[in-house]
Structures are given as structure tokens and as C-alpha cells.
Amino acid sequence: MAAQRLVVVGGDAAGMSAASRARRLTKPDELEIVAFERGGFTSYSACGIPYWAGGVVDGPDELVARTPEEHRARGIDVRMRTEVTGLDLGGQHVLVRDLESGEERRHGFDHLVLATGARPVRPPLEGIDAPGVHGVQTLDDGRALVDALDGGAGDRRAVVVGAGYIGVEAAEALVRRGWAVTVIERSAQPMATLDPDMGALVRDAMTGMGIEVVTDTEVTAVRTGPDGRVRAVATAGREHPADVVVLGLGVRPETALAREAGLPLGTSGGLLTDLAMRVRGHENVWAGGDCVEVLDLVSGRTRHIPLGTHANKHGQVIGTNVGGGYATFPGVVGTAVSKVCDLEIARTGLLEAQARAEGLRYVTATIESTSRAGYYPGARPMTVKMLAERGTGRLLGVQIVGREGAAKRVDVAAVALTARMTVDQMTALDLGYAPPFSPVWDPVLVAARRAAAAVKGD
Amino acid sequence: MAAQRLVVVGGDAAGMSAASRARRLTKPDELEIVAFERGGFTSYSACGIPYWAGGVVDGPDELVARTPEEHRARGIDVRMRTEVTGLDLGGQHVLVRDLESGEERRHGFDHLVLATGARPVRPPLEGIDAPGVHGVQTLDDGRALVDALDGGAGDRRAVVVGAGYIGVEAAEALVRRGWAVTVIERSAQPMATLDPDMGALVRDAMTGMGIEVVTDTEVTAVRTGPDGRVRAVATAGREHPADVVVLGLGVRPETALAREAGLPLGTSGGLLTDLAMRVRGHENVWAGGDCVEVLDLVSGRTRHIPLGTHANKHGQVIGTNVGGGYATFPGVVGTAVSKVCDLEIARTGLLEAQARAEGLRYVTATIESTSRAGYYPGARPMTVKMLAERGTGRLLGVQIVGREGAAKRVDVAAVALTARMTVDQMTALDLGYAPPFSPVWDPVLVAARRAAAAVKGD
Structure with missing residues (x-):
């Protein structure tokens, strides 16, 4: 009997955990595993990027738990810089494009794992794409930000847009590098993942660290100088000078492919799965990580909670099920921890x-x-x-x-x-x-x- | 109507928590509260004594959560240096002796709380009462040990008898003071509250800290010098030189009074209570803290687990019930944490x-x-x-x-x-x-x- 074919879309935590777990449970002549990753890294800790930027940890290699070569040595056929551009669920194949050669072709599957992750929110503002505006989601983002901070352009003034956990971790990184930091947040307090009275404690602590915290404020534009580089961040009636801008506005599920294929999505745009992490209504399609909604056991609703720890658990569950075992992911209770300097x-x-x-x-x-x-x-x-x-x-x-x-x-x-x-x-x-x-x-x-x-x- | 009378025997965590909680729930004309303590301190942290000895924290005042004067100011009549010498449960009175004057008298009660704590194990060895042999259970013990260590007699060699959590905490204290430390334990590994394989990790770490760990070994005598002070600790075939000896052999429930009064005791000698912390079969007698056995929820048995955190919870439950409310202590699962230097x-x-x-x-x-x-x-x-x-x-x-x-x-x-x-x-x-x-x-x-x-x- 021919080997079954497992195709994994996305080579980070959920996808490669699923692949690795399935690999441990099956022999190569039982299950052939191919993983497509459009970027240049597998199995990396995006959560570590702010600490790399802050000079607390080294990067990017230290943030990679397992390289493509290591995965290949374990019997997983990882195709890097290869984007999946379409899903044909009825035909049981995916369309893939080699981003180096531009070549396109089909790849058949018996089991499909969608682990497409999330994309950072990037508001359509004037100047948002100017040099000096940085994200902190990918290792390439991390490299660009580290280079910008090492360059130490101008007066070493930074603006962080968004004071959620990514924003406050970015603020810490900048403070550690000796930059003057302003954080701009549209909510009444930083950390809108807390009640306002608790968020106020975070604001007080951040202010005490010398971070300027501007709340109840929308960013209206990114201003650039004659060289085209970022110069300031504009809000209603004010400009905040900036040599570097970090976007810390959170992420949305990356589910364009799933949407085109007619797979079920929740209100956040995240894929909806059953407890075995099978996409609802699809026997052989699985999804996990930052592209899915998870069941919140306290409210009974599904929510989008992008966290590496969930992604790893999803991958473990998917890999067990694809590998012939049985496992479920019962849901989450909404736990999150973060810090800004010594504030936890x-x-x-x-x-x-x-x-x-x-x-x-x-x-x-x-x-x-x-x-x-x-x-x-x-x-x-x-x-x-x-x-x-x-x-x-x-x-x-x-x-x-x-x-x-x-x-x-x-x-x-x-x-x-x-x-x-x-x-x-x-x-x-x-x-x-x-x-x-x-x-x-x-x-x-x-x-x-x-x-x-x-x-x-x- | 005359006030009800609550008598508390023992002025530490369980007793004074019970008294304080009952005081908050009742007015003085409803409930008169008298607490008898034979020692010189109330509401102190015995758990802090090893850290005082080690110079990590100050003492003894810092280890006292609430002084007799503070309790009195809150409406609790605390009688210090006053020992309860007998219980007449039928007659609803206790016999008390003023340890200063020697005077004895009766004191009536409507509710009685037994919070007599525990006494350290002190094996009947030759030399055990010699100067230089120390316990670490009371603030007076702590003072004597601190004075001995400050004196720094001889070669600054110490022997700790027993490698349970008190023993290892004492070893840390002595190491911090720069003493050469030998710990003698009759079990196969230190921390018999762990499985031997985990205890072996503790032994390795202690040895790495320069502590000599002698296991599978019984102490046979304490040797004294011509001045009558401790000189060494003897085991089968060997003498361990010691300028100071610390006894860390654990404690037993102090329930002589309860035993004489015919109250129910478990196999460890600890009082047996119901879930409301009422002594079994006695409507108006309560007990809590280190003198009781607690229900272990995992095994379903009662066990003696002397810990300040349980004592405080017992006191809270007793005080609530005596004060007219309702509370229970459902039991424990046997949690304990300790450390020796940086080993947790x-x-x-x-x-x-x-x-x-x-x-x-x-x-x-x-x-x-x-x-x-x-x-x-x-x-x-x-x-x-x-x-x-x-x-x-x-x-x-x-x-x-x-x-x-x-x-x-x-x-x-x-x-x-x-x-x-x-x-x-x-x-x-x-x-x-x-x-x-x-x-x-x-x-x-x-x-x-x-x-x-x-x-x-x-």
C-alpha cells in the first residue's frame, strides 16, 4: 500500500509540532510528510524577538528550536521559501509556488494541516511603509529592528504604536537599548488585556521607567523626512518625533487560503475546529496555532488567542491524530503573562x-x-x-x-x-x-x- | 445576657488567628476572648528562624506578626508566660499557672481552642542537653543559636542532626555564616519527604555547596569537652567535631493536655477534628495548627503536617465558626517547599x-x-x-x-x-x-x- 501523504502549510510551531509528532508515530513508508514554509526559518520563537531586539538574548539562531535541516534529518520534507497559493480540498491537492524560481505546481495530500499563523495588524496610514517602521513578528522583522537600533539613527527616539503585550515588550527592548520611548495606545490604559484599574498600575510603572505613555489616542499618520525615512508619528494635534517606530498592534489570523477554500471561520477570522483540531466538517483537514479560534472554557465561546504555547499543544494534538493516535485540545482559559522591565x-x-x-x-x-x-x-x-x-x-x-x-x-x-x-x-x-x-x-x-x-x- | 467566654490555649498562628477572626465577627459584650501563652511571644513565624540564624533576616521582632500589646489593643486578653496545665471539659474550665508568680487558678470557658503546637523531637542521647546543642523552633531557640554563631566558638564547625526541611534550612544558615557544616541523616538520602532518587539530587547539590552529607547514619551521642560544651557528635564508629549542633529532627504534636483530657488523637498523636476544626465528639472544643492531624485529600488519611500556612487557615476556620459564621478546612494535599542556598x-x-x-x-x-x-x-x-x-x-x-x-x-x-x-x-x-x-x-x-x-x- 502506498504511503499516505501529509501536507503541512506553515513551518512554525503548530505545523512543525504536528509534523514532528506524526513522524514519531509513523514510519516513512506509512506516512510521507511535506511541510511548506514561505519564509526562511522553521520552528522559531516569535515571542523571543523583543528580547533579541533588547539585547537580552542573541538571535536569530538562538530563537530557532529546529532548523529545516534538522527537520529533514528526522524525516520531514521541508520546502523553504515555498508558498501555498491555493487549496483544492475536493481534489486533495494544494497549489504551491517556489518563491525563488517562481515555479508553480500541485502537491497532493491525504491529510492537510493548516498552520498559516497570523499577520500583524498594519493600519493603512500614510507613511506606514517608510523605512524605520518595524514589526516584531518574524525573525526578518527582528533582524531589521536590531540593525536599526544598532545603527542608532538620530536622537535615539522611538515610538511604539500599541500598548498590548507586544507593545510593552517592545518598549522594554528600546529602554534597554537606551532609547527614549513613547508608547501610543488608543485605549484608556496600556494592556487592554487587563481591566483599566489594573492597566493604570502598568501605566504608572512604565512612566516610572521613563517611558512616555500616551493613551486614548489614535495614530493618524507616520511622517517622513526628506530622506524618506520616518521622522515622527502624528496623532490628533500632535507630532511625536521618532527615529524608529515599532508596530505593536497585535495580529489577525492568516486565513486567506482557508477563506477562499470555503473553510469555516469564526468572527475573528480564525479557523473553527473540533476538539481534535480537525477543521469543522472536514475529515482530513486540520488546523492549529495562530490561525485558529480556540474554545474559551470560561465563557464557552471561541476566541482568537495567538500564543506559542497553544500552537505547540495544537501541533501535538494534530500530529497524534494524524499519526493514528487520539488526542484533543479541550480549550483555554485565557492565560497570558508578560513583563516590561521588572514589572510582571x-x-x-x-x-x-x-x-x-x-x-x-x-x-x-x-x-x-x-x-x-x-x-x-x-x-x-x-x-x-x-x-x-x-x-x-x-x-x-x-x-x-x-x-x-x-x-x-x-x-x-x-x-x-x-x-x-x-x-x-x-x-x-x-x-x-x-x-x-x-x-x-x-x-x-x-x-x-x-x-x-x-x-x-x- | 452575659458574654460567652472563648479560651485559647497557645498564642501562635492557629490560636491567635482564631482569636482575631472571632474578635472581628463579634463584639466584646458578646464574646470575651482570653488567650494563654506560656512563652514570651505571640503570632511569630517559626519558619523564619533559620533565616534569622543565617543573617538573612533580622530577628526576633521582625518575625513577630502581632505582639501581645497589639492583640490586646484589638480586644483580645492575652496572658503571657501563663501555662495551661489541665483541661476540665465537663466543668468547662482550664487550669492555668502564671509562670512568673507560680500562682494557679481556674478559668472558665464556653468555647475552647487548643492550639498547643508541636514540640521538637529530642532523642534521649547522652549529651543532648549540653551547651552548644540548639533547636530552631522558638524565638528563644533562634536567639540562642544566633548568639552562639555570633560568638563563633572554636573552629566554626557545625553538625546538623536530621536532613529534613528544618535540617537543610539550618545547614543553609550555617553555610551563610561561613561555618563548616556536616549534616547527619538516618535515611538513605536527605529530604526524606522526597523519593530517594529526588533526594539524591539534593544531596549532590548540598555536597556541591561544601556541605558534608552523612546518610544511613544514626547519631549515638553528643560528646562534650572539659568545659561541658559540645565537642563532637558521635555516630557508629566515628566522631564528627562540632562547636555547635543544631537539631533538625522535626516535631511531634504537643497534645499532653488533650491526651489527659481524653480527647481523640490520631496515630501521630495529633488531635482529630471534624472539617469545621471541632475536636471530634466535642461540640465546643476546637483545635488547629501543629497539634492536629489534617485530612490528606490524596490518600484519604489523616496525617500530621505541621506548617504555618495550615495553622493560619485552621485559625481562620475556627474563628469564623466560634464567631457565629460557618467555615470548613477541607484538607491538604501535602504541599511543601523549601530551599538550601539556591537549591529549591x-x-x-x-x-x-x-x-x-x-x-x-x-x-x-x-x-x-x-x-x-x-x-x-x-x-x-x-x-x-x-x-x-x-x-x-x-x-x-x-x-x-x-x-x-x-x-x-x-x-x-x-x-x-x-x-x-x-x-x-x-x-x-x-x-x-x-x-x-x-x-x-x-x-x-x-x-x-x-x-x-x-x-x-x-
């Missing part, structure tokens, strides 16, 4: 606005505590905000802003959300205690106590 | 030997990972061992040995144990990921994947 930021579950949008009634509790016993050296402050459903007391979400030792505490809440615990149940959790690691009541437990009291109306 | 040690759930003793059949998975993305500065190695039940895949326990960022990851497993998750469910947990905080697969998830594969027989 974390969230999981629903924000207040999200809870309201779901029709949920809730109580909130916000507490201050420390990362270690108060008397222990290095104890750093943190603020924990917790949302719990009225009546039932079910945990709905947690947000944490603090310093060292703050962010990963959100994991406790992520597990509690997954297990659908109440905040009252959480007050009794047997979390690790010793003075170098926690106060006798861990900050998450302090928040749970306060939230449980609020649920009871105390 | 954590466990939760059952060890292999404990699982076997419960008749459980299990698989194990042991993995190596890092605290941050491998390419991110400060990524430190850690080893995670996971136990899962055969067949069901239910998580049974986790042990972690590593460096910075290792120990508190055990909290994820503690919540998963509480929620009775399977290791397969854990593989999908939505834990926080960003390069400064975790590899794309958190070490706990890597262990869960390996354990889930072992459950399936892969």
Missing part, C-alpha cells in the same frame, strides 16, 4: 468587560500582597484582582501586576478555572509556603478570601 | 512509598526542563517527577528539585490534585507562557505529557 503582568479568565458581555454578574476583590514573607529579603509588592460569579462564587478571572515572583502565580488561577472551582474552595488550596517563596497566605489565597467574602456579601 | 525543593501529593502503602499502583515520569525559555538569561535547570495512578491516570504527586523558579511550580500540581485531575487533563493546562517565565511547554506540562504517555503504556 498576568491575567487569566475573564475581564470585567468580558464578564459583562457574557451576561455574568460578578463581584471583584483587589488586594495587595508580597511575593515572599514580608520580612524576607526580595519580597516585592503585587496587586491581585479576582472576579467571581455572584451567587455561585465560581472563579471567573484573575489579574496580577507586580514585580519579581508575581506573574506565574496566575497559574494557580488557571488550574482553578479549568477545574471550575469557587473562590471559597480556593481559599483552602494547599499552596507551597516557606518565607523565601510566599507569605503564609499566598497572594492568590488572600484575593480568594476577599472575593469569597464579597460573594457572601460580607 | 518542592513536593505535593504522595511519594512512591506512600502510594505503595495505600495500595495504589502507579507510573512515574521524571523530566528535566528549565525555569525560562532555554535561550533566555537566567534559565535554570529543574527536575520534575510525577506520579500518576495506573489505569485512571489520576495525578498522585509531584516532586521538583531545581534552582530559582522551580519550587512554586508545585502549586499547579497542588491545585490539580485538589481537583483530582488526570495527568492527561494536565497536559492541556493553560499555564502562563512568555520567554522570561517559562519554556513554551512549562516543566510541569512536560512531566504531565510523559506521565500521560506512561499511563497509556507508550
